[in-house]
Amino acid sequence: MGATLGDFVRGIVVPDFDTMRTFDRDDASKLLTAVAFAGLGGFWTLFYSYWMREKGIGMAGGTGPAGGEAQPALPASEPEAPARLRAWHRYLSIESLTGIIGNLFTTLMSCLLAYAILRPRGLMPDQFDIAVVQSEFFAASWGNAGRLLFLVIAGAFLADTWLATVDSVAHASRCGERALASFAKQDRVRRDRPLLRGPGRAQPRLSARADAA
Known part of the structure; x- marks a missing residue:
């Protein structure tokens, strides 16, 4: 397993295109699409705002649940507002980074398992x-x-x-x-x-x- 892991890491850092005999160059577009839409994908990322609204993060705390009527929510001019903004920004940064690292880790693990188990047996998920x-x-x-x-x-x-x-x-x-x-x-x-038509006159x-x- 150690040799397999080493070959996998070297292949990620420095790809050897001459030995990629099982990869059809016509599948490059499919590969790029799969990489771009790993996880729920770009389309579902648009729905991230609904999830944040349900959790009441940031200004979403004053809008109510996504299933109900939206309520106006404007930033208040208060001394503690900048501190709250920094806290919200820090929360979003940590949450987004956790998702990125988690998806990257699981994707690499799936690739490693496919390289170590499926590729030697000629098995291709399709x-x-x-x-x-x-x-x-x-x-x-x-x-x-x-x-x-x-x-x-x-x-x-x-x-x-x-x-x-x-x-x-x-x-x-x-x-x-x-x-x-x-x-x-x-x-x-x-x-x-x-x-209004003319000064001082209004015609319905x-x-x-x-x-x-």
């Missing part, structure tokens, strides 16, 4: 067989019990991602509907507002409903 092939990580030490345990954990991760997606997309759809309703209401108010403008009639 499409719907990814979890099945990767279950050999545990099966190498624990047999069929390890393979079953890995598949159960993989299923739990997929379910977690699915639930996070459903919840986030639902929040995004609801926020979008509220924003569109707010814009429509403002537009109706603007259309029904009297239009017909509403959109009246125009249509």
